Amino acid sequence: MSTTTKARTSSFSRNPLAGPTSQIPGLKPGPNGAVFVSSGIPDLDRILGGGFCLGSLIMVMEDPEAPHHMLLLRNFMAQGLLHNQPLLYGSSSKDPKGFLGTLPNPMSPKDDKPRDRGTEQDKDLRIAWQYKKYSRENQLDSNHEFCSTFDLRKPLERQYFGGKHVDCVSTQDLTLDILLQRCSTFLAQNSRSGSSISCGGRIAIQSFCAPQCGYIDKDWDMLAFIKSLKGLVRASNAVAIITFPHSLLSSSFSKRWQHLADTLLSELAQLLTGYQEMVGFLGIHKVARMNTQVPLVLEATTFSIKLHKRRSLVLECLNQAPIDGASGTSYGTSSSCSTSTKQGSLDF
Amino acid sequence: MERSSNLLDEALGIIYDNSSLSSSSSSLPNGSCVLIEDCVETSASFVIHHILKRSLSPNSSSSVVFLSLSHPFSHYDRILRKLGCNLAAQRDNRRFFFFDMLMLGCTEQSLGNIHSGGLIELYGKIQKAIEDSNSSSGNSKCITIVLDDFSLIEVAAKGSFNHSLDFLRYCYTLTSEFGCSLVILNHEDIYLEEESATPILQMEYLANILIKAEPLSTGLAADVHGQLTVLNKGTYDKTRNSMNKGLGLEERAWSHGQLMRNVVPSRLGVPSMLRV
DSSP, rough: OOOHHHHHHHSOOOOTTTHHHSSSTTTTEOGGGEEEEEOOOOHHHHHSSEEEETTEEEEEETTTTOOOOHHHHHHHHHHHHTHHHHHOEESSSSOTTHTTOOOOOEEOOOTTOSSSSHHHHHHHHHHHSSSSHHHHHHHHHHHHSSSEEEEEEEEOOOTTTTTTTTEEEGGGGGGGHHHHHHHHHHHHHBOOOOOOOOOOEEEOOTTTOGGTTTTTTEEEHHHHHHHHHHHHHHBBTEEEEEOOOGGGSSSHHHHHHHHHOOOEEEEEOOOOOSSEEEEEEEEEEEEOOOOOOOOOOSOOOOEEEOOOETEEEEEEEOOOOOOOTTSOOOOOHHHHHHHHHHHHHHHO | OSSSSSSHHHTTTTTOSOOOOOOOOOSOOOOOOOEEEOSSSSOOOOHHHHHHHTTTTOOOOOOOEESSSSSSSHHHHHHHHTTTTHHHHHHHHEEEEEEOOTTTTSOOOGGTTTTTTTHHHHHHHHHHHHHHHHHHOOOOOOEEEEEEEEHHHHHHTTTOHHHHHHHHHHHHHHHHHHEEEEEEEEEEEGGGGGGHHHHHHHHHOOOOOEEEEEOOOOOOSOOOOOOEEEEEOOOOETTTTEOOOOEEEEEEEEETTTTEEEEEEOOOSSSHHHHH
16 A cells, blocks of 8 residues: 555656557657647647647637638548547538548558658668568558648548447537537547557537527537536547637637637638638647646747648748749739738738 | 745745745745736746645645646646645645546536536535644644636636625635635636626735736747736735835746746846836
């Protein structure tokens, strides 16, 4: 008895989570005992310091003029299915199952060439020397790497849907209590039992306070729902992401929602034209700090969302206004003009 | 080696001397009420961690009653370990009482409790913890009650300001009844609209020391994370036998020393301009 208490109260205890999680695909141990799951966007993982923290609640503030939260959700959900993680998807639409058909497929290794040329050539050399080994490695990688790059133009292959706990609910015909019950039974299936982590579950709820759900006069009930969901997720082995149209809430309730989030993202429609690849902006307001009080210092709070070659999502820092090389205007005028408009719209 | 007392201690009225082994109290002054306000961009939870660390330091005899609505025990335990304080051991010593209220107001409750969201029951638990702690060690002990955070109590009470404010006032009576000190974390930006400002105004009225955390108005900086505004309403401090600062406003910038994993508040470069 005395030895067990001693082991528990000692400051130098081995982290029981560090060992086993490194072998489970889709989970990555982070600092301070945190475990990360991937957001499905490599750049976002990097910005957030590893990915979404297991046990955290991510909230995305929707822009009524832009559907970028759908891109985030698609990648998030597809990544989960790729890693064989259970998924619960709640949506305000009548047919939430239909959304699963729009999930992107991971890029096949053939066309998933890295953006820089140098590594590409290195790999080619390796192929020439050890062709067999390389091809086998690649097959493993596409299923087991922590974060895949997704091709938004190709739908997710059928094989990834098979035999897993994929649950879809329409929030239109559910009351908040029942929705919470669905979430809690879903989470109970993969609860955090001691030190063994099986795989991270994912909950995605889209457009939570949209008018068609009929929650609009239940401000406090919605808050209580989010608070309970946060508590449930924290105690279990899962990640929840909620997107909400914050313009529908009063400003004080919107702030309450934002305070409840562990990680808070926002999206912004693109106000500029002439940037071919850029589709909008992503703001990062809060990053989950589990078990630590040291805040993560971001290089920037606003990133541009780009569609690289019209297929994969890329986030880029906006240090300078991007200059559109294709447009015929001279260098000087275009840059100065775009800088001023950008600062006006983004409120740096 | 850590500095004996930093600016945050000074602002809170904590006298902390690491070097001397005298029985100087390193907890908050008895009967004080501290309100900490933060906003979405800048969290002020580090002030709570600092108060916890000081109150549970080895050369003080005070204990802490901690109501957590936002994080589980393991979160605080890890943070305080980095600051050199073992919460699990203090809990076993009955110096640290932790109420995990993550699911407050969510679980099924008895009929009488539905409207108040279980707050009456919760207050009963706090009172009992304080009475137990007082009876076991005489009345010399100073108890700090920490509420993290108040906006979630409002959520648990399903938006009934009467219930949540009653709960707060009850906790406040404990400061005079048992000489406890009360620390409340709340979010300022929730109450910016005029019609919803009542709770925060009442709290600001009750508090002796008001601490506001804001992001730097100049934007992101690599090593400064925000600024703290401390308003000390001037309480009579027995240990110093003098008025502990009059009504004054001080602004400080703080930075989290990344290597120390510790919070080191430092004065802004131009104190003469900012001090009133």
